Amino acid sequence: MERPFPTVAVVGLGTMGAGVAVAVARSGRRVIGVEAGPTQAVRALARIEASTARAVARERLTAEERTALLALIEVGDDLAAAAQADLVIEEVPEDLELKRGLFADLDRICPPETVLATGTTALSVTRIAAATARPERVLGVHFFNPVHSMKLVEVVRTVLTSPQAAEQVAELARDLGKEPVAAGDRAGFIANGLLFAYLNQAAAMFESRYATREDIDAAMRLGCGLPMGPLALLDLIGVDTARTVLEAMYEQSKDRLHAPAPILGQLVAAGLLGRKSGRGFYTYEAPGSSTPVAEEAAAAEARPAGREVRSVGVCGSGTMATGIVEVFAKAGLPVLLAARSQEKAERAKAQLAKSLERSVAKGRLTEQARDAALALVTPTGGYQDLADVDLVVEAVAEDLAVKRELFTALDRIVKPGAVLATTTSSLPVISCATATSRPQDVIGMHFFNPAPAMKLVEVVSTVLTAEDVTATVLELCAKVRKHPVECGDRAGFIVNALLFPYLNDAVRMLEEHYATVDDIDTAMKLGCGYPMGPFELLDVVGLDVSLTIEKVLHQEFREPGLAAAPLLEHLVAAGCLGRKTGRGFRDHARR
Ligand SMILES: NC(=O)c1ccc[n+]([C@@H]2O[C@H](COP(=O)([O-])OP(=O)(O)OC[C@H]3O[C@@H](n4cnc5c(N)ncnc54)[C@H](O)[C@@H]3O)[C@@H](O)[C@H]2O)c1
16 A cells, blocks of 8 residues: 555644654654644644654654654644645544534645544544534544554544545554554543443442552552552543543443542542642642652551461362462461362372472572472361361362351361451352351452462451451461452452453443454553453453353342343353363464
């Protein structure tokens, strides 16, 4: 294909427009910048000169490249100059009437073949296009901030946009070194559409005091490998902006999960907009600062000391049990590995030995440390050996009847005063607790897979858990170098309650043919810095496991938006469970 759009006009040279102008000029194209007035034009040019000077200082650009690039950019305040462009990219403030007025003007000024693109985040591209007489040549081109480093570009087609215009704009994006994905005209498009629903749930979770802001943020960073926690991210984006985007999403979807959490409105009304105003969910050193100031944690001081834990027992012989045994043994705690038979327990210890061996091979563990850890682990086929341990973690099958039976047995066997923990990810901890005569000693310790590598543990106290039992587990987590977060005993705890509705939204997006598997995965990785896209993650976790968690969440909260997407149910029914069966959302066998 011929290089599309040799001359590009950029209207509005603020945060986004200035970045887009520089990116386009770097590709060797002529850029006509248009600002609102002469003073704004002077300021815009100064902004472009300063940002490119910074790029030279950081060696992202040579001085010669900068000179060449600046020579390609002209900035003025007369919209008529846009008539010379093959493509106009609009980056004025997010205001529908302003944008519609501008597009009506551009439609008059520009020759009929000129393509007009809007940089809107949450407004309807269709309504902007309707202000012109060429809706087939109007589309959305959504860059991400900062433009120079964010590779994602969403190319948004309305029902009237010609495929050819969309393909030319995608080609331009590739030419700028970006990765374009195709999206339809829906508030939030792909990346923000999935991101903001999740941010909204995190805000609601904070508002309901289910967990602290620090714990919610740490849980999502450490449990999912996200670059930032959701509340810190809301502060960065701006609480007001987030609320506007959610309003627009709700307006279109009428999905209650998109209705902005009331706390967002309260913060906006109070002028607490996030980093830019020095306070939002967190308080910062100064407006514009990224450093939060610590606020005193009154509750932590009032808590009693924990019980002493000198030895532990782990029930189970699967992946989680073996991983948890490794965590304790590496931290120097004697561990009884109790399985249903001596043979199973021995086999689990052999698995553990293999895992430690891999760490030695990778240079992460010394041979002495490996030997010391192994020597601390005693496999046993009888739960009665657990009589004298100070704490037991159960990691047997995710089946309430099985777990309750085990807790009843532990209640008979283990000495009084010992802590009994379950690592369930989806069952109520209280149902394990009531299978014993000592529910005050029962607590959830939700480790993540692989337990030796994942730093997070969700510490789940029931309404009956004693405070010193919670304290015991928090202290133990610190001792074994895990990061505990505290939450109550409800479905999904923190991480799964925020993660799985997002994964379900992604499946729904696919089901509605809004975007493809690859485009959705790309959008989340490049637009939000996620380590994996939602479909990659679903295939790794297992579609059956994901479906179970979604059903538990729906059952708990009865929120219509949380009902599992039919496509997920169909794939599970068809035996497409993800990587483990060779096929899920992607066909892994053929790769
Ligand atoms: N900031 C972000 O993170 C981000 C990310 C993606 C998309 N967007 C979208 O990009 C668009 C621009 O946002 P921004 O953050 O760059 O805003 P901004 O306020 O930084 O910049 C807007 C610029 O437009 C100029 N302007 C206003 N009216 C004009 C007119 N009639 N003609 C010409 N110029 C005019 C202003 O002087 C200003 O320089 C918005 O639609 C926004 O939703 C923003």
